[in-house]
Amino acid sequence: MSDYIVGLTGGIGSGKSTVANQFAELGVTIVDADIVAREVVAPGSEGLQQIVQHFGTTILNTDDTLNRSLLREQVFSDPKQREWLNQLLHPMIRQRMLAQAKAATSPYAILVVPLLFENRLECLVNHTLVIDIGRDTQIRRTIDRDHVSKTQVINIIDSQISREQRLAKANDVITNEGDVESLKSQILALHNKYLKQSEKAQ
Incomplete structure (x- = not known):
């Protein structure tokens, strides 16, 4: 049983699945809203x-x-x-x-919810984690991944809350602009932080 839940979110193409998979490798239970x-x-x-x-x-x-x-x-x-x-x-x-x-069997669980703030679901979690990237990177990665037009990607980005609003609501932020090692070190630091916080929550 896990009573400590971290809500993971971020705009399209920010790398939510990549980050969630890294947490899963550390033994954390991941619950994906899309699944x-x-x-x-x-x-x-x-x-x-x-x-x-x-x-x-x-x-x-x-x-x-x-x-x-x-x-x-x-x-x-x-x-x-x-x-x-x-x-x-x-x-x-x-x-x-x-x-x-x-x-969840892990000390804390992660809920991956793309529209966490848009659907006002932050009330379901103890803590929010935003995966953040710049708009240009976001557009480029989404086009490469989904093979869609730039216009379509921009429409999706504009239908979500702005980067500024998302960052303002975040308890923690992972910047996903760098290399894999930079990402891993940020995730490990947060994993240790969440383990401590989940102990306090019990």
Whole structure:
């Protein structure tokens, strides 16, 4: 059981997964919001049943999995449908993330939540950690990783809270502009800090 939870966040392309994997190598339990979001709509889940009841079976692929791109089209063109979907899935995702974090075998757990501040989920964690990079690096890395246009990346960045707002809300910041060794030393220092803080929290 882990009662100390660190919320890890950062803009697109900042390296959240890279940092989370490094913490995982140190034995820390990682709970990833994106993975949990897929679990709550997996075949046989209550989330998927309710989506099918609402949108009809056309929302499914031939193998009975959720057709994500079709659902995305439906909700992005209609704010009411998006609101309905968020009200259904957000509580399920939150509940499952917290259950997984609290069941962690490590002294503390990390919740990886891309939109931690945008969705006001910082209330679920004891401490926030922001992965920070400059805008130019962010654009370049996302284009290289996702093979998308610069315009698309800029639209995503602009839909998230600003770098300044994110940094203002952060308890800790990892700067991910340098080499792997610089990143590792920052992570190790924070790991030791969180071990101490989790001991105090018990």
